[in-house]
Amino acid sequence: MSEKEKEEKKGTNISRRSFLKGVGTGTVAATVAPATILVGDPETAEAQTDEAISKSEIQLNINDQVVQIEVEARTTLLSVLRDGIDTQGNYVDLTGAKLICDKGECGGCTVLVDGKPVYACMMLAMDAQGKQITTVEGIANGDELHPVQDAFIQHDALMCGFCTPGFIVSSVALLNENKKPTLTEIKEGLSGNTCRCGTYPFIFDAVETASQKM
Amino acid sequence: MASWGEASQSRLIGKRIARLSGKDKVTGKAKYTYDINRPGMLYARILRSDVAHAAVMDIDLSQAEALPGVKAVIPLTEAGRNLRYQGQEIAAVAAETDDIAKDALRLIFVELEELPFVVTEADAMAENAPQIRDWEGNQSKPGINEQGNVQAAFEEAAVTVEATYHTPVQTHVCLETHGHVTEWTDDQNLTVWASTQAVFGVRNDFARRFEIPANQVRVITEHMGGGFGSKFGPGVEGHTAAQLSRITGLPVKLMLTRRAEHLVAGNRPSMTQHVKAGASSDGRLVAYDMRGYGTGGISSGAGFQAPYVYHVENRKTERFNVATNAGNQRAMRAPGHPQGAFAMDSLMDELAEKLGMNPLEFRRINDSSEVRQAQYTLGAQEIGWHRRNTVPGSGTGVKKRGMGVGSGQWGGGGGRGTQARVTINADGTVEAVTGTQDIGTGIRTAIAIIVAEEFGLAPTDISVKVGDSGPGLPSGGSGGSQTTASVAPVIKTAAMAAKQKLFEHVAPLLKAPVDDLRVGTGTIYVASDRTNTVTWNQAAGLLGQESISEGGNWDQELRQGGVAGTQFAEVEVDTQTGNVQVLKIVAVQDCGLAINRLTTESQINGGVVMGLGQTLLEERIMDPQTGRMLNANLEDYKVPGTYEIPEIKSIVFDTHRKVTGVGEPPCIPTLGAIANAVYNAIGVRIRELPITPDKVLTALAEKKA
Numbered sequence: 001m002s003e004k005e006k007e008e009k010k011g012t013n014i015s016r017r018s019f020l021k022g023v024g025t026g027t028v029a030a031t032v033a034p035a036t037i038l039v040g041d042p043e044t045a046e047a048q049t050d051e052a053i054s055k056s057e058i059q060l061n062i063n064d065q066v067v068q069i070e071v072e073a074r075t076t077l078l079s080v081l082r083d084g085i086d087t088q089g090n091y092v093d094l095t096g097a098k099l100i101c102d103k104g105e106c107g108g109c110t111v112l113v114d115g116k117p118v119y120a121c122m123m124l125a126m127d128a129q130g131k132q133i134t135t136v137e138g139i140a141n142g143d144e145l146h147p148v149q150d151a152f153i154q155h156d157a158l159m160c161g162f163c164t165p166g167f168i169v170s171s172v173a174l175l176n177e178n179k180k181p182t183l184t185e186i187k188e189g190l191s192g193n194t195c196r197c198g199t200y201p202f203i204f205d206a207v208e209t210a211s212q213k214m
Numbered sequence: 215m216a217s218w219g220e221a222s223q224s225r226l227i228g229k230r231i232a233r234l235s236g237k238d239k240v241t242g243k244a245k246y247t248y249d250i251n252r253p254g255m256l257y258a259r260i261l262r263s264d265v266a267h268a269a270v271m272d273i274d275l276s277q278a279e280a281l282p283g284v285k286a287v288i289p290l291t292e293a294g295r296n297l298r299y300q301g302q303e304i305a306a307v308a309a310e311t312d313d314i315a316k317d318a319l320r321l322i323f324v325e326l327e328e329l330p331f332v333v334t335e336a337d338a339m340a341e342n343a344p345q346i347r348d349w350e351g352n353q354s355k356p357g358i359n360e361q362g363n364v365q366a367a368f369e370e371a372a373v374t375v376e377a378t379y380h381t382p383v384q385t386h387v388c389l390e391t392h393g394h395v396t397e398w399t400d401d402q403n404l405t406v407w408a409s410t411q412a413v414f415g416v417r418n419d420f421a422r423r424f425e426i427p428a429n430q431v432r433v434i435t436e437h438m439g440g441g442f443g444s445k446f447g448p449g450v451e452g453h454t455a456a457q458l459s460r461i462t463g464l465p466v467k468l469m470l471t472r473r474a475e476h477l478v479a480g481n482r483p484s485m486t487q488h489v490k491a492g493a494s495s496d497g498r499l500v501a502y503d504m505r506g507y508g509t510g511g512i513s514s515g516a517g518f519q520a521p522y523v524y525h526v527e528n529r530k531t532e533r534f535n536v537a538t539n540a541g542n543q544r545a546m547r548a549p550g551h552p553q554g555a556f557a558m559d560s561l562m563d564e565l566a567e568k569l570g571m572n573p574l575e576f577r578r579i580n581d582s583s584e585v586r587q588a589q590y591t592l593g594a595q596e597i598g599w600h601r602r603n604t605v606p607g608s609g610t611g612v613k614k615r616g617m618g619v620g621s622g623q624w625g626g627g628g629g630r631g632t633q634a635r636v637t638i639n640a641d642g643t644v645e646a647v648t649g650t651q652d653i654g655t656g657i658r659t660a661i662a663i664i665v666a667e668e669f670g671l672a673p674t675d676i677s678v679k680v681g682d683s684g685p686g687l688p689s690g691g692s693g694g695s696q697t698t699a700s701v702a703p704v705i706k707t708a709a710m711a712a713k714q715k716l717f718e719h720v721a722p723l724l725k726a727p728v729d730d731l732r733v734g735t736g737t738i739y740v741a742s743d744r745t746n747t748v749t750w751n752q753a754a755g756l757l758g759q760e761s762i763s764e765g766g767n768w769d770q771e772l773r774q775g776g777v778a779g780t781q782f783a784e785v786e787v788d789t790q791t792g793n794v795q796v797l798k799i800v801a802v803q804d805c806g807l808a809i810n811r812l813t814t815e816s817q818i819n820g821g822v823v824m825g826l827g828q829t830l831l832e833e834r835i836m837d838p839q840t841g842r843m844l845n846a847n848l849e850d851y852k853v854p855g856t857y858e859i860p861e862i863k864s865i866v867f868d869t870h871r872k873v874t875g876v877g878e879p880p881c882i883p884t885l886g887a888i889a890n891a892v893y894n895a896i897g898v899r900i901r902e903l904p905i906t907p908d909k910v911l912t913a914l915a916e917k918k919a
Contacts, residue, residue, distance in 0.1 A: 035327070035328040036271070036325060036326070036327055036328075037265060037268060037325070037326040037327070037328055038323070038324070038325060038326075039261070039264070039304070039322070039323065039324035039325075039326065040274075040277075040320065040321065040322055040323035040324060041320040041321070072313065074313065075313070079312070079313075082249070083251070083257075083311070083312060091251045093251055094242070095242070095245065095246075095248075095249035095251070096241070096242020096243075097242070098246075098248065098389070098390070098439075099248075100389045100390075100472070100848070101472050101847065101848040101849075102471070102472055103472075103847065103848075103849070105847065105848040105849045106389070106848050108389065135242065136240075136241065136242035137241065137242045137243070139241070140241055145237070145240070145241070148240075149237075149240040149241065152236070152239075152240045153232050153233075153236035153237060153240060154232055156232065156233060156236075156656075156812045156813060156815070156816045158233075158236065158239050158240065159654035159655070159656070159813075159816055159817075159820060160389070160390070160437070160438065160439050160440045160653060160654030161235065161238075161239030161244055161437060161439070161654065162246060162389040162390045162437075162439030162440060163389055164239045164240060165239075165240075165242045168240055168242075186856075187856040187857055187859070188856075190856045191855055191856045191857060193855075193856070194389070194848065194853060194855055195389075196387050196388065196389050196440050196442075196824075196853060197440060197654050197816075197820045198819055198820030198821070198822065198823025198824055198854070199816065199819065199820065200819070200823060200854070200856060200859040201819045201859060201861075201862045201864075202815075202816060202819065204856075204859075
């Protein structure tokens, strides 16, 4: 594509969404002349070339350790935990919290922020400054597992285990609030977490067992 | 001849044993592919078509390439080619951070010319529909099968039922999306961390794709976050990661987005059955005539089982695939079975009602499986079958309860192709290595149990290494519920051989013949003089510099194919909101010898939950106007959550002492059991899944009218 054509393309500035809104397609529209679809976002192009994205250095308190890291305004807490590289050049590498749905639907990234369960994919890193963040890696007391962790192992409350860190953190948060939850309360407390292997029945059993030991 | 011995003699096999990976999984230490961080690693993303069908006119990567932090951009299609479904790959980017990769995707400029499309079966089969692949009318040539004399049998039938049953496309929803981390150590050696259920299959695929020897590709899958049949090969995303890695000389992580996972990473095809069946007055199923189809998207493979489980002497079936502009189907947990079971179990109940028979009795007459006959009795007791409505819908009040039953069958039984090594070291440590992968079913723990049983040790004493092609001990993919039955015999015979070797070292010390030696708990003793004994560590200490390391073989006597299952459901239907709440499922599942009863129960629970999702919640919704999937996320695509979970009574139904497998079968009978329970509760039959509140309310309104 020549520079001139590119300029022309930018000039049309038709987003895919607005373009398609106007074009009824499918079998009904089979007789309509073929529509041209332009993919790509000229606005992003301009934004990217206009100025570099600014970064700030922040401090986060994660599992009682201070993490010094440069972030963009859009960087999520989850991104810091999983992909972040601190100012020393080391991966933060707290990969227990998982990105599964990327929009606060599944609970796979649940962490405690000042003791409350929070979806780390929905919290900006900058907003986590000055707060106590506990990830699944910080739930055990050294080598001594938390009763919830013990109970999950004992009851086989995990299969592939990918959702497990989120369930562990949510379960701990639930039992911190409610020492002896009923089955209904357990379901309510864990309703923000999704498991695809279908481990739920044993998760309920595990939380009940843990509640008796706490 | 090898055998698993009597249950009474087993110290570990068949007991409920916590899985070895438990501690790593509850502490967040378990590393999945998605968690691998390598020095200098790049993040890759794929630009995908957002339309159902289009011709590529032009691709311009130059602006993306120019973005600071972008290390490579490659096209995955080219001008002149067609994109045939939403989500199909256009180009890929590798960048220093995931955010930069995201930005770069928006800087790829593509010109497409939209082509006519069809995304629903009805549109695909409509007159004058655009033909989207090499099938006339978008329909594959039908497969026709006829046995007996169907027409004559219908004349004999006392009652007939004619109905149409439909199940929509379901997606796998692996929580860890498909993806890889790829790293070339030089241009001939590739290491891949893969979220896969086939470590060796993926290794061989990469070797072919990049034309390097298979033993120069190392695939690692220490843990993986769900596959359910969709993760057997690297796919476009795997090859793309390795390609980007090769170009940049850096490790690359490429995991699919949640949206892409729904669109391109496989799905369970839909099913529509038009079926007519007849039964004799004494309750025999005598005639069956079915014409049906399904869509597997742009690919074929939309098969299903019909008739299912119950025997019909005279039957005719005709089935075909319908092509739509949507992502390819892939194997999904018991391919073809759950949808077939839903239709068949619904049909059975409809026939039984016309005959005025108890649906359980009608099944007993037509089911030749002795195992299921026994399961019917046990399951009926457990659920309290006598409490069901003898007249469907006769309960009073707003919330009405009902009960139903469904059945299933599966093969399993394993196969050849696994190599394993069991090693005893002089310090007493034991290692078991094989190239299988633990996809969440607990094979790692099952291996430890088998070796520990053979050696008189604890499962935690055994170091099990799976999920790595490095040691060069291949095993098959985890599909068809075959893993345990393929691996267990090889591990067992390897452990037996290693034990024999150890006995040969110990015999002179104990001054006893080898065949008089036995293992105790952490000891080896002489059977004829039980006081004559050494500890396991003393025995191993005799090995000095030479560890014992033995392979095994796939012993036919240790495994067997074929399992039967049945499930009973009790539901409560709110006739004002249309909501169906499953109260209880009793799942009676045969799986041959359960190596670990605890993880077997987990598998049964998991199957039931997935079956429940398919019955009440799950559906890929395609928009015929825009050609897009409307619910490619986890908010609008509903999978079961805590509130949907009933009391599940999982019963491991012991039938014999040979390993078979249980991963898939428990998700099958759930559909019919729940659907029939809904009918029993409200007296209106819903023949189209999922049974959502709108369908319940519509059905109730039609009944009233």
